[in-house]
Every structure is written in C-alpha cells, then in structure tokens.
Amino acid sequence: MPNPKRRHSQQRSAKRRTHYKAEAATLTVDTTTGLTHVRHRAHVSEGKLYYKGQVVAEKAPLKA
Numbered sequence: 001m002p003n004p005k006r007r008h009s010q011q012r013s014a015k016r017r018t019h020y021k022a023e024a025a026t027l028t029v030d031t032t033t034g035l036t037h038v039r040h041r042a043h044v045s046e047g048k049l050y051y052k053g054q055v056v057a058e059k060a061p062l063k064a
Helices: 010-017
Strands: 027-029 036-038 043-045 048-051 054-057
Antiparallel strands (some): 027 036, 043 048, 048 054
C-alpha cells in the first residue's frame, strides 16, 4: 500500500480544504401558514406539523 515519503505541510492541507464553504440554508414562506421555514423540512405552526402546505400531524412531536 503506498505511503507518502514526506509529511504534507499544514498549508497544503489548508489549500485543499478551501473549497468547502458554508452555505446559508434556503428559506421558504409556507403558502398555508405564512411562516418562514427551511425548505424540504416539516415545520410546526399552532401545534400542527406542516409539510408542503398540508397538515401532516395534528399534534406536533415533542422534542427530546
């Protein structure tokens, strides 16, 4: 199995990692409730769980 002869410098590793950038989450306004939420995620409004503008569950799940 091939192994490097010399140690990689910290700068070399940092150059490779520069392409990974944090991106802001895409937000959407729900048509039914009018609330802003993260896209493709269910959200709670007035004790009900909504997804794509439809009620998925009448009771919102409790957070652990």
